[in-house]
Amino acid sequence: MNIFTGLIKGMISGATPILLAALGGAFTFYAGIFNIAMEGMMLGGAFFAVLGSYYFNSWLMGILCAILGSLLMAGIFIFFAVTLKTDEFVTGIALNLFALGATTYMLRQIFNVKGAFSSPDIVPIPRLQIPLINKIPVLGEIISGQNILVYVTILAVLISAFFIFKTRFGLRLRAAGYNAPSLDSSGVPSAKIRIWSLIICGILCGLAGAFLSLGYVTLFSENMSAGRGWISLAAVILVNGNPWGIALISLIFGFTDGLGLLLQQYMPSQFTSMVPYVATLVALYFYSIQERKRKA
Amino acid sequence: MQRKIISGFVGILIALLIGAFIMLFQGYDPIETYGALFNYSLFGLYPLATTLRNSVPLILTGLSASVAFASGPVNLGQPGQLLMGALFATVGGLYLDLPAFLLIPVLLLLSMLGGALWSGVAAMLRKWFNMDEFITTLMLNMIADFFTYWAISYPIFDQTAYSPMTPQINQKGWLPIWGEFNSNVIVMVLAFIAIYFVFNRLTAGYEWRITGQNSLFARLGGIKIDKNYVTVMLVTGALAGLAGGLVLMAGPHRFLKGLGANYAWDGVMIAVVANNGLFGTLLYGLFFSAIQTGSLGMELITAVPKEFIQVLQAVTVLVIVAGRGYLDIFLDKTIAKRKARERSA
Numbered sequence: 001m002n003i004f005t006g007l008i009k010g011m012i013s014g015a016t017p018i019l020l021a022a023l024g025g026a027f028t029f030y031a032g033i034f035n036i037a038m039e040g041m042m043l044g045g046a047f048f049a050v051l052g053s054y055y056f057n058s059w060l061m062g063i064l065c066a067i068l069g070s071l072l073m074a075g076i077f078i079f080f081a082v083t084l085k086t087d088e089f090v091t092g093i094a095l096n097l098f099a100l101g102a103t104t105y106m107l108r109q110i111f112n113v114k115g116a117f118s119s120p121d122i123v124p125i126p127r128l129q130i131p132l133i134n135k136i137p138v139l140g141e142i143i144s145g146q147n148i149l150v151y152v153t154i155l156a157v158l159i160s161a162f163f164i165f166k167t168r169f170g171l172r173l174r175a176a177g178y179n180a181p182s183l184d185s186s187g188v189p190s191a192k193i194r195i196w197s198l199i200i201c202g203i204l205c206g207l208a209g210a211f212l213s214l215g216y217v218t219l220f221s222e223n224m225s226a227g228r229g230w231i232s233l234a235a236v237i238l239v240n241g242n243p244w245g246i247a248l249i250s251l252i253f254g255f256t257d258g259l260g261l262l263l264q265q266y267m268p269s270q271f272t273s274m275v276p277y278v279a280t281l282v283a284l285y286f287y288s289i290q291e292r293k294r295k296a
Numbered sequence: 297m298q299r300k301i302i303s304g305f306v307g308i309l310i311a312l313l314i315g316a317f318i319m320l321f322q323g324y325d326p327i328e329t330y331g332a333l334f335n336y337s338l339f340g341l342y343p344l345a346t347t348l349r350n351s352v353p354l355i356l357t358g359l360s361a362s363v364a365f366a367s368g369p370v371n372l373g374q375p376g377q378l379l380m381g382a383l384f385a386t387v388g389g390l391y392l393d394l395p396a397f398l399l400i401p402v403l404l405l406l407s408m409l410g411g412a413l414w415s416g417v418a419a420m421l422r423k424w425f426n427m428d429e430f431i432t433t434l435m436l437n438m439i440a441d442f443f444t445y446w447a448i449s450y451p452i453f454d455q456t457a458y459s460p461m462t463p464q465i466n467q468k469g470w471l472p473i474w475g476e477f478n479s480n481v482i483v484m485v486l487a488f489i490a491i492y493f494v495f496n497r498l499t500a501g502y503e504w505r506i507t508g509q510n511s512l513f514a515r516l517g518g519i520k521i522d523k524n525y526v527t528v529m530l531v532t533g534a535l536a537g538l539a540g541g542l543v544l545m546a547g548p549h550r551f552l553k554g555l556g557a558n559y560a561w562d563g564v565m566i567a568v569v570a571n572n573g574l575f576g577t578l579l580y581g582l583f584f585s586a587i588q589t590g591s592l593g594m595e596l597i598t599a600v601p602k603e604f605i606q607v608l609q610a611v612t613v614l615v616i617v618a619g620r621g622y623l624d625i626f627l628d629k630t631i632a633k634r635k636a637r638e639r640s641a
Contacts, residue, residue, distance in 0.1 A: 105603040270449065273442050284428070
């Protein structure tokens with residue numbers, strides 16, 4: 001039983017950052033933006049989360065700073081890709097490397113360390129104990145006592161699905177990706193919708209970053225997003241942006257993450273660390289098989 | 297061509313200006329900093345030779361990305377291909393014993409084989425299962441990263457070392473160094489000439505370029521797109537692998553953790569700034585190498601940490617790529633105005 005709950009908990013904490021970033025990616029996906037900058041936004045968020053939490057001694061300020069930091073990255077993306085109409089792919093790659101360089105530079109400038117920064121002054125995001133439910137055996141252990149951002153993530157899935165499919169904004173968002181000229185000619189500037197989708201993506205990636213540096217662990221290390229932004233991009237592409245699909249895929253990735261930790265007893269950690277990336281390849285394989293059947 | 301040079305220079309100048317503002321904002325002296333930066337990378341025999349040596353992996357991975365992007369495949373697997381190339385060269389260098397004039401080419405070929413094998417995996421996934429190479433190469437990068445880390449931690453681990461690294465490779469496999477000049481530059485120049493010739497002078501290169509510009513037109517013209525796709529992936533993988541082999545054979549002569557550094561991603565950026573042009577890749581590669589090489593001296597002389605260069609690089613890329621279109625419009629306007637004035641006069 002212990003292994004089982006451990007696995008589930010590992011799955012949830014592994015899935016949370018990927019799910020948050022992928023939800024952000026879903027908004028830009030529907031808006032028709034080839035957004036590969038989730039990695040950079042997440043990394044920026046993770047750094048500013050530590051910065052805010054360290055200086056204000058408050059995890060709430062940490063989350064707020066993470067969102068601001070991630071929005072800064074999104075702002076750069078908006079300025080280049082939407083305003084100046086630079087190629088989105090190029091902007092994304094440059095932004096990811098900018099985020100890596102800038103966070104490494106600031107790590108050195110502000111905290112005077114190389115590699116990683118941790119301190120007892122960084123306040124982690126607390127876990128939420130739900131009364132009554134935490135008394136239930138097994139189930140209580142899973143539902144209660146998770147990081148606050150985990151509950152925020154569940155809410156985010158519901159809200160995203162509602163926003164994208166049930167509101168006027170969602171309709172315009174999908175129209176911006178589906179047929180931008182007709183949206184423009186109906187009097188709604190598609191550029192404005194794109195900017196909003198990127199801002200939402202920035203906020204969600206900021207939360208993902210905050211979870212990485214204040215929830216998953218309580219420190220910031222160089223390049224700590226470690227390809228999670230790319231995995232979330234894969235998740236978005238796999239399910240064509242559907243928030244429910246994204247939630248499912250992220251849980252599967254989270255499961256492989258937890259499984260990797262479990263397998264560490266039996267094989268070298270380098271192989272277990274590969275598991276989520278191999279899982280992405282396997283998922284892509286099934287996606288392409290399905291796609292072929294659909295066409296046939 | 298002229299226009300590209302102008303836009304490159306203007307872009308670099310603007311980026312350096314932005315960098316200067318960031319420095320001023322933090323209370324550093326930009327003139328002194330840039331002075332130190334270029335003093336330690338360009339002026340003098342030793343700095344220049346170091347810049348040249350360091351440019352090799354940047355230019356080769358840049359060429360790999362340029363050729364791939366210009367021909368269609370979005371091969372972003374250079375980091376993984378570089379590591380696999382270096383690993384293959386390491387294994388060869390540890391277990392083969394040949395005279396130097398044979399061992400060096402064999403190791404270089406092995407490194408190319410390693411890179412091509414790794415990009416070949418992505419190419420096959422695309423060919424058989426229609427899986428997008430854009431994501432598969434990225435995932436393969438992470439897998440290669442962990443795989444090489446495992447290889448240098450267990451099977452070919454140096455028993456006497458405290459951190460994961462392999463023993464030194466056979467001395468006969470070391471690239472010769474003449475004074476300050478490292479011969480890895482020669483290999484890079486040969487590779488550049490070869491790929492330039494193939495890309496611009498041979499039928500194969502013509503087919504790649506046409507496919508990259510308009511794959512439908514290429515297919516209707518009777519070009520075998522699938523076959524070319526695999527070839528391009530293999531060739532670009534081999535280029536990135538060669539970069540890894542050269543890093544190993546010119547530098548530490550052993551595979552240690554973090555060997556790949558950020559070479560490959562910098563190479564991708566270089567290809568992007570150069571708009572996938574081969575000569576542009578060469579020139580921007582030299583520029584990036586110059587500021588990276590000078591960054592150590594800059595850190596030594598001034599208080600600016602060398603990580604600042606990473607920021608400067610990304611700013612340069614964004615400014616040049618974003619400014620390219622606007623500069624074109626501006627130049628076109630100026631030329632048109634001048635022509636109009638001449639006509640009226």
